[in-house]
Amino acid sequence: MNLPSVQFTKEQEEFRVEVRTFLQRELQKGTFQTKCDSWLSGSDPAFSKLIAEQGWIGLTWPKEYGGAERSSIDRYILTEEFLAIGAPVAAHWFADRQTGPLLLRFGTEFQKKLFLPKIVKGECFFAIGLSEPNSGSDLASVRTKAEKVEGGWIVNGAKTWTSNAQDAHFMITLVRTEPVSEKKHHGLSQLIVDLKSEGVTIAPIRYLTGEHHFNDVFFDNVFVADDMVVGAIGNGWAQGLAELAFERSGPERILSTFPLLNETIEELKRRQDINGLAHAAKLVAELWSLRNLSIGVAKVLEEGGEVGVPAALVKSVGTKFEQKIPEVVRMLLDVYPHLQAERDLDRFLAESTLHAPGFTIRGGTSEVLYGIIAKGVLAR
DSSP: OOOOOOOHHHHHHHHHHHHHHEEEEEHTTTTTOTTTTHHHHHHOHHHHHHHHHTTOOOTTTTTGGGGGOOOHHHHHHHHHHHHHOOOEEEHHHHIIIIIHHHHHHHHHHHHHHHHHHHHHHHHHOOOEEOOOTOOTTOOOOOOEEEETTEEEEEEEEOSOOOTTTTTTSSEEEEOOOOOSSSSSSTTTEEEEEEETTTTTEEEEETTTTEEEEEEEEEEEEEEEEGGGGESTTBBHHHHHHHHHHHHSSSSSGGGTTTHHHHHHHHHHHHHHHHHHHHHHHHHHHHHHHHHHHHHHHHHHHHHTOOOHHHHHHHHHHHHHHHHHHHHHHHHSSSSOOOOOOOSSHHOOOOOHHHHHTTTTTTHHHHHHHHHHHHHHHTTO
């Protein structure tokens, strides 16, 4: 891999200060509470609306659709600040990260004008319909079917582990539009499904804690109009892979448990625990290396380059790093994890521990990503 080294400009550092100042102010006002894994489990439509008012959704998109036409590095800075402070950005996350870029690349002009300005204003949220019951990590084993009828498609099937579908208005849904062949990646298409349509049922999948952000989504003869087909019929697999590059390489794959790491370092400083700080420093060094990789991928994406393999690497290594943090913290400090704990350190450890098992599953399991990396290396 030859990923570029990125140096932030003066203007970008000033933008970081602007974002950080805003978030600190809202935190002190009590607008939100810092939370680990906030980009997935911190869904707050009102806060997303507040972010939209700052002009920070669709930051890189063309101005004609409501975007700001800023760089991918600017968006990276924005994302880092959201994650570092643990802001509840999950409601608009998928629309901003994946749906917008997907529509800009493959969508019709009608779709762009219909959805992108609403996403930018924080008025329209999207979910991603990929995983299915009994399919494990074999994404190509899609069984949700879309059958052609006059004026559109009738969809039947189910999706699972659908994050924040309870707050989403629409879902980019991978469906089978042709019979299964020997090449099961063929015959797949992407449809925009209105989650308020007749025949759509959303059922929560709750953590043992009672928390809820995953869902099962069922389709029972759901009609989807022809103008809600994304890209070309039968091109869903290729489009989905392009979409996953945006999902796998961002700072959310290395910073989900950052609030815990940050609070641990502050506690070790208060205790003047030199030995503990030495262990924490190793985590910081690892984080810095992963961050440089992730920023490099963002730069390549901005330039239109191919990032399938490096994105898979960042995701596979980064999520294991995220899982490591709560394990190290348990060894360094006397912590009493509880979701309702008064002390932030205790609460952050509880959140990190309970959410960590999913880090190496969501966005593609580590085993699947290892396969992508190996094939990419052998292909060279």
